[in-house]
Amino acid sequence: MIQIRNLAYTAKTDEGEREILRGIDLDIPDGRLIVVTGPNGGGKSTLARLVAGIAKPSGGSIVFDGRDITGASITERARLGIGFAFQQPVRFKGLKVMDLLAIAAGRTLAKSEACDYLVSVGLCANDYLQREVNSSLSGGELKRIEIATVIAKASKVSIFDEPEAGIDLWSFQSLIDTFRNMRRTIANSSIVIISHQERILAIADEIVVIKDGLIARHGPKAAILPSLIGTSMAAPGCPKFGRGDVPVITEGKIHA
Numbered sequence: 001m002i003q004i005r006n007l008a009y010t011a012k013t014d015e016g017e018r019e020i021l022r023g024i025d026l027d028i029p030d031g032r033l034i035v036v037t038g039p040n041g042g043g044k045s046t047l048a049r050l051v052a053g054i055a056k057p058s059g060g061s062i063v064f065d066g067r068d069i070t071g072a073s074i075t076e077r078a079r080l081g082i083g084f085a086f087q088q089p090v091r092f093k094g095l096k097v098m099d100l101l102a103i104a105a106g107r108t109l110a111k112s113e114a115c116d117y118l119v120s121v122g123l124c125a126n127d128y129l130q131r132e133v134n135s136s137l138s139g140g141e142l143k144r145i146e147i148a149t150v151i152a153k154a155s156k157v158s159i160f161d162e163p164e165a166g167i168d169l170w171s172f173q174s175l176i177d178t179f180r181n182m183r184r185t186i187a188n189s190s191i192v193i194i195s196h197q198e199r200i201l202a203i204a205d206e207i208v209v210i211k212d213g214l215i216a217r218h219g220p221k222a223a224i225l226p227s228l229i230g231t232s233m234a235a236p237g238c239p240k241f242g243r244g245d246v247p248v249i250t251e252g253k254i255h256a
Contacts, residue, residue, distance in 0.1 A: 002028040002051065002157060002190075007060035009046055020046045021213045024060065028157065033183045033191045035204035037228065044194050044210045048161050051192070052084035053077040065156070081189075083155030085146050085163060092133040097145055100133055104149035117148040120181070122174035147175070151182065158182070159192045164200065172199075179203055201225055 007024040010017050021043045028034060036044045049055040051062060053074035061070045069077055092100065101117055102109045115125035121144040133145065150158050163175060176199055182191055193200055201207060207224040209217040217224055
């Protein structure tokens with residue numbers, strides 16, 4: 001379990017300091033899939049980065065399984081079992097996809113296992129296992145490979161920051177199915193997804209709405225989702241397109 005208490009974050013800008021988050025109190029229990037949503041700029045991605053250790057809070061505390069990790073580095077948190085998938089994945093020149101998956105899993109992988117991880121995110125495994133994680137891959141391909149590494153790591157807490165960004169809609173259903181499968185198999189672990197896609201919100205156990213740096217609402221999906229449908233906080237899922245169209249979701253918007 002993660003316990004967040006009175007968490008705050010202030011960023012330095014050209015105009016001076018700007019308070020991004022303040023007074024955040026949130027429990028992330030084991031065995032739950034939690035979706036964090038809210039208007040752009042509200043602080044939801046900042047919260048994810050603070051939990052992962054990418055950014056340091058200006059106040060408050062983060063406790064993971066009874067251990068205060070407020071000052072812990074991203075590497076220390078990863079070793080403890082916190083996994084994070086970036087909005088913009090990192091490229092690794094010279095490192096092959098197969099090797100990256102093995103590093104994430106912490107062991108040698110059979111080809112069939114590595115294939116399963118890639119197929120779960122909508123990639124044809126034979127086309128990718130021996131490719132380098134470099135500029136030859138598109139942003140969407142890198143995104144899916146990174147999600148596959150988080151799945152392979154089997155972290156106690158897996159955090160996904162807008163996983164739908166850059167994913168074509170034909171792979172979007174595979175992504176939803178992947179999260180459903182993860183949800184069915186998690187026991188002493190939890191999943192946190194930053195998103196405002198309605199179909200991702202629909203698979204949550206709990207929804208947290210962050211607005212203007214504060215938690216505006218938090219509760220079971222059944223209590224929160226109906227009030228979000230039709231708003232900018234719940235972008236629609238996959239509309240119908242013609243066969244020749246290849247729509248892509250980026251930053252919550254659908255582009256044909």
